[in-house]
Every structure is written in structure tokens, then in C-alpha cells.
Amino acid sequence: MGQPINKLQYYLRDEVVSHNQKDDCWVIIHSNVFNLTPMLRDRLDNWNRNLDYLIAHAGKDLTHFFHENGEPRTEISPSTGRPRVLFPPILEVAVSEFSGTKGAMWSQDPFYHIGKVTRRPRLIRIVNALTAQTQYMTVCDEDSIYDIQQKYKQRYNHHAGSYEWRKFSNGGKACSVLNLNGTLDENGLTDDEDSNVELPPPSIWLYYTDDLTIA
Numbered sequence: 001m002g003q004p005i006n007k008l009q010y011y012l013r014d015e016v017v018s019h020n021q022k023d024d025c026w027v028i029i030h031s032n033v034f035n036l037t038p039m040l041r042d043r044l045d046n047w048n049r050n051l052d053y054l055i056a057h058a059g060k061d062l063t064h065f066f067h068e069n070g071e072p073r074t075e076i077s078p079s080t081g082r083p084r085v086l087f088p089p090i091l092e093v094a095v096s097e098f099s100g101t102k103g104a105m106w107s108q109d110p111f112y113h114i115g116k117v118t119r120r121p122r123l124i125r126i127v128n129a130l131t132a133q134t135q136y137m138t139v140c141d142e143d144s145i146y147d148i149q150q151k152y153k154q155r156y157n158h159h160a161g162s163y164e165w166r167k168f169s170n171g172g173k174a175c176s177v178l179n180l181n182g183t184l185d186e187n188g189l190t191d192d193e194d195s196n197v198e199l200p201p202p203s204i205w206l207y208y209t210d211d212l213t214i215a
Contacts, residue, residue, distance in 0.1 A: 009115035010140035020059030028061040030068050034112040042099035054089035070108035118142060123201040130208040146180040163206035
């Protein structure tokens with residue numbers, strides 16, 4: 001089965017929250033996800049209180065500290081009467097030229113920008129026809145089937161690529177192979193987000209191809 005190479009560039013908020021350590025630090029700014037781990041790793045020998053403050057906000061949404069273009073918001077200091085940034089860690093930069101873009105604040109640096117928060121989380125059901133196991137997964141609305149396949153592979157089945165990913169339609173009478181490049185909606189696996197009735201999640205069926213070389 002052919003496998004397109006798609007970058008996993010959309011994230012659930014729950015995924016970002018888990019990156020909340022000194023050696024694994026992500027933050028959100030206006031739905032953009034930044035991985036600041038390289039900068040922090042570069043600053044281990046030049047640590048300060050601002051970086052401690054940044055770690056305290058790791059995995060969190062910092063949108064209220066920034067304008068939409070990534071510029072830091074400021075306020076007037078009551079003691080000096082001068083502007084000061086609301087989030088002091090924005091003043092910190094990497095020491096090494098290989099750990100960031102020279103002259104750029106990390107909130108505007110493409111080096112740290114790894115993707116965006118999903119517009120909408122989607123619950124799906126994945127059924128392994130060989131083992132009869134069912135997994136429920138929450139994925140990003142923008143994820144391609146290939147992206148979902150890779151996440152399923154990481155969490156549940158290392159040989160996820162050794163299966164054909166299919167869907168049933170027409171009341172279960174028709175079965176077709178999913179387009180790995182397409183999203184859930186593009187493959188006809190839709191749901192009605194405005195419905196007042198709770199509908200079952202879309203189902204993806206995995207059929208074993210007897211080829212463990214595909215992963």
C-alpha cells in the first residue's frame with residue numbers, strides 16, 4: 001500500500017498539555033504550537049528566573065500575552081512609567097545560532113513553530129477485522145488518514161501500515177479503500193457538528209494484507 005509522507009502538523013490541546021517539562025516544552029499562541037525545547041536545552045548553562053517562569057507555563061495557552069502577529073503585549077510599569085512586556089520569558093533567546101533564528105523572538109520564529117491546534121477534535125472508531133479489537137481515538141479534524149494511521153501505529157499497533165484502511169457505506173453494503181492523502185471528511189467519514197443528536201463516531205475498518213514489511 002502506498003504511503004504518502006505528511007507532516008503531523010495539527011495537534012489536540014491535550015497533546016500540547018503533555019509537553020510541560022524543562023526538557024520537553026511546548027506552548028500555544030493564537031492556535032500556533034511552538035516547541036521551545038531547543039532553546040531551553042541551549043540555555044541550560046545560562047539559566048535564569050525568566051526561564052523558570054516559562055517552564056511554569058509549559059504546555060499552556062499563552063495567547064493572552066501576545067498579539068496575533070506574535071508581538072508581546074505590554075503594560076505600563078507603575079514604578080518606572082515605562083512599557084514592559086506582560087510575559088518576561090519572551091525576552092529570552094537561544095545562545096547558539098543553531099537553536100533559533102538570529103534576531104527573532106521565539107513567538108515569531110519559524111524554527112520553533114511546529115504546527116497549529118486543531119479546529120475541531122474528532123472522535124473515531126477503528127476496528128481491526130483480524131483481531132476484532134476496537135479502539136476509539138480522538139484525532140484532529142485536519143488529519144489525513146495517513147496521519148491517523150501513524151498515530152494509531154504509535155499508540156496501538158506497530159504494523160498499522162500492513163492493513164488496508166477501509167470504510168463501509170450504503171448501509172454496510174459497499175466497502176472501499178480509504179485515500180490516505182484525504183481527511184475524514186474528504187473520505188466521506190463525516191459527522192454533523194451542529195446536530196443536536198449524539199451520533200456514533202465514523203468507523204474505519206482495518207483488513208490485514210499479510211505483509212509485515214509495511215509499517
